[in-house]
Amino acid sequence: MRLRKIITTVEETLVEGGEAVSPVHRVAIVIAVIGNPWSGKGYVDDLGPGIDAVASALGALLAPRVVAALGAPVEAYGKAAIVGLDGEIEHASALIHTLKFGNHFREAASATTLLPAVEKRAGAGATFDIPLKHITDATVRSHHQSVEARVADGPRADEILVGLAAASSGRPKQRLRAFSATER
Amino acid sequence: MIRRIVTVVEETVTEPGVAAAHPTRRAGAAAVIANPWVGRGLVDDLQPEVERLAPGIALALCDRLLAVLGGVEQVEAFGKAAIVGVDGEVEHGAALIHTPFFGDVVREALGGTSIIAFADTRGPAGTSVAVPVWHRTAAATRSHYQTIDVRVADAPAAGEIVVIVAASTGPRPNARIGDRRTDAATITIEELRQ
Helix, strand or coil: CCEEEEEEEEEEEEEECCEEEEEEEEEEEEEEEEECCCCCCCCCCCCHHHHHHHHHHHHHHHHHHHHHHHCCCCCEEEEEEEECCCCCHHHHHHHHCCHHHHHHHHHHHCCCCCCCEEEEECCCCCEEEEEEEECCCCCCHHHCEEEEEECCCCCCCCEEEEEEEEECCCCCCCCCCCCECCEC | CEEEEEEEEEEECECCCCECCCCCEEEEEEEEEECCCCCCCCCCCCHHHHHHHHHHHHHHHHHHHHHHHCCHHHCCEEEEEEEECCCCCHHHHHHHHCCHHHHHHHHHHHCCCCCCEEEEEECCCCCEEEEEEEECCCCCCHHHCEEEEEECCCCCCCCEEEEEEEEECCCCCCCCCCCCCCCCCCCCHHHHCC
């Protein structure tokens, strides 16, 4: 894995709608900027070897960091992969849509559900929104949320950003009615 | 009243493609506050709000930086910035960061003595600012001239101000432009014009 840099961001929301948020809502994001393992190889049919070389190591790098940065039990989580302009979205998807990547986060967060994800191809400095859902029940409406992220100088055309996000609670001042089978 | 605090840490592992000589970590902490002067026309005396708000904001931000960088002994460089929402004046941001009520707190908390590098601007929510930092006790230390990009996606709103403190644990990843002692003799304007 050709790792260029790691960016860790923590957002604390203390006030929402003019009202205090208690406890403070926290979201942590950790993003690695890595070389696209398929860069310059033309159309690669079998992405398996590249996935094996990178995905697990990446999950092991990012998962403990995002849990530590959050500094609170993880209640909602999500992931992201943004591929540079010379790559395919399939390359981004390859690295994050594998248990070899996601299970590191599930284990670190004691989570069981699918990780919601954003995949996108973009130039350096693009913004992207990482979706998060509850870690054990993806239908828990209070925890549907997203967080915006951006790396000023990445991804380069031959790079991929891979990120994880974790939240300490549902949305700040969440107050929608709970999801039920009879009310959709 | 602080609405939101965003803390970002950037670790450079390789640059360009080789292990960084200095695996410096740079951090920025940003607080989003309501602009206390907006909607009041030209407020002549900004001092009361500065005294009331600036020290607490400075300390909250320095505490975030110390937590993510691992303590005051890790800090080698520092800087500050303000982004004023479009209904305010840049002077409002300047007021919050360019007085001892802010700067002295930052210097004490981050263990510095130099003047603090800064940027201030006005813009819409999501405006990013490259916050300059330089050495905390020897501002002319060239290896430590660097910036960290800080941005809050939903701030500043028109009536808000984003106040930022930034710090770095060392020099640029592969600093190699010498310093004042190693510079060759410079060229003069007279020579350039010949």
